[in-house]
Amino acid sequence: MSDSKPTSNTSAPHEDAKTQTTCGGCELLCEDLPVRSIKSGTGCTAADKWFGHGDPLPQTTIDGKEVFLNDAIHEAAARLLSAQRPLLTGLASTTLDAIQIACRIADCIDASVDANDYENLILTAPTAIRVGRVSADLEELRDRADLVIFWGVDPSMKSTRFIERFIKPEPHNGNRRTISVGMTPAVTPSSYNLHFPVPEEQHVSLARLVNAHLAQKEASVSSPDGLDDIAHQLHQFIDAARCVGFVSTQPAETTGLVKWSLSKLIQSLAHQKPCFEIPLNQRASSEGGNLAGIGAVCTWHFGSSGAIPRASSSGSMFLPAEADAQHLIKRDEVDCIFIVGRIPRQIKGLLAEDSGSKTVIHITDESNDASFKNSIRLACASLSASTKGSMLRSDGRLITLRPFETACLPSMQNILDKLLDRLAVHTRNEGST
Ligand code: SF4
Incomplete structure (x- = not known):
């Protein structure tokens, strides 16, 4: 039960x-x-x-039984404090302010922190840290790039508005050509939208071959049949373009080599003409x-973006592909999982396989998410319709949310604040005894 029990999640919109x-x-x-368009279909899957999400309203429960929110917060604080190895995850559906409070909670309970970002799963750590990345904002791609090369195409990109918003509009300097490198084309092939069906395992060789063509050197790698011809064609299109944008997505491999080789190619090109990468990191x-x-x-x-084995505001270790959420759960190295917001689907899959050995504490606006054994669910207001605050777009631009429904439940931030207060009381009491 919430402290005041509402009956519907759809209420009159704000006057403004x-x-x-x-x-x-x-x-x-x-x-x-x-x-x-929200109720009738937005046109974006x-x-x-x-x-x-969130209709009917989510319920606040402890081990499946509906309870008052304050009781659930009290119990959540006790279970977080008694955990030996808590993990904070989720977070991608929440605002910057809410993430900051969640980080302070992690600090309080010495939790591991990882939001399940692909780059924290890469063995050799994020590409931007290793080799640097020449990047630009999305509008720069839309307005300036007369050649866009999709380097590996994540099929889920087609369920977003990326093509509609940033590829279809004409650039300021004339027409735009696109080239898809990967097994599926990003844009329906035509004379201006080419497709080179290159499997992911050849992307590193292809990047090196294009680099060799740029440098007018013999490639030092032997390449599969036809790859050098594709590299030659790519080089010619790049040569003819005024501004080149590479759109990269998450490769399946997790060594980091595909991303590394592409970043090196873009670095070389950027010495010759405007050239940058737009990394789409999220499925x-x-x-x-x-x-x-x-x-x-x-x-x-904490000093790192995630894969943090133990939160400390004075500096934490960064252990990619080691202390990321998926590896920690798979290796059974956490006993309590604190999920803030919508659950990443890989984490949901791993929890479904768990026999209930882990405590799950979940602040959620989802009405129909899986209910786990040994769990506390804290129901919050809709993250998509009723939440105020800001998020960061993938290119770092600050974006303000504009809620359009009155919240019927406490906000995520409000619940996190109360939980942090509760933990602080416990910690103070412990300190005084
Ligand atoms: S933010 Fe993403 S999901 Fe939302 S409308 Fe834009 S493309 Fe679609």
Whole structure:
């Protein structure tokens, strides 16, 4: 039970409701979504999933039994404090302010922290840290790039508005050509939209071959049949372009070599002409689009973007592919999982396999998420329709959310604040005894 029990999640809109709202469904954080389209279908599959949660209202429960919110917060604090190895995860569906409070909670309970960002799963650590990245904002891609090369195409990109918003509009300097490198084309092939069906395992060789063509050197690698011809064609198109944008997505491999080789190629090209990478790091889903915000807040708070084995505001270790959420859960190295917001689907899958040995504490606006044994669910107001605050777009731009429904439940931030207060009381009491 919430402390005051509402009956419906759909209430009268604010008097000052705007006709357009911000969608937090993926890292693009579109600010132009018509409010009237939310119920009837937005035209974006990922947005429909993002807004399609929370009706009927989520319930606050302890081990499956409905309880008052304050009782659940009290119990959640006790279980977090008694955990030997807590893990803080989720976070991508929440605001920057909420993430900051969650980080302070992690600090209080010495939790591991990882939001399940792909780059924290890469063995050799994020590409930007290793080799640097020449990047630009999304509007720069839209307005300046007369050649866009999709380097590996994540099929889930097609369920977002990326192509509609940033590829279809003509650039300021004329027509735009696109080239898809990967097994599926990002854009329907035509004379201006080419497709080179190169499997991911050849992407490193292809990047090195294009680099060799640029440097007018013999490639030092033997390449599969036809790859050198593709490299030659790519080189010619790049040569003819005024500004080149590479759009990269998450490769399946986790050594980091695909991303590394592409970054090196872009670095070389950027010495010759405007050239940059737009990394789309997140698979579209309903888990929320604030991964860049998590990276920024965690880096500011702990010194690294995630994969943090033990939170400490005085500096934490960064152990990619070691202390990331998935590895910690798989290796049974956590006994309590504190999930803030929508659950990343990989984490949901891992928890479904767990026999109930782990405590799950989940602050959620989801009405239909899996209920876990040994769990506390703290129901919060809709993250997609009623939450105020800001998120960071994948290119680092600050985006303000524009709630269009009155909240019927306490906000995520409010619940986190209360939980932090409760933990502080416990900690003070312990200190005085
Ligand atoms: S592209 Fe992403 S942010 Fe834009 S409407 Fe679709 S889900 Fe929302």
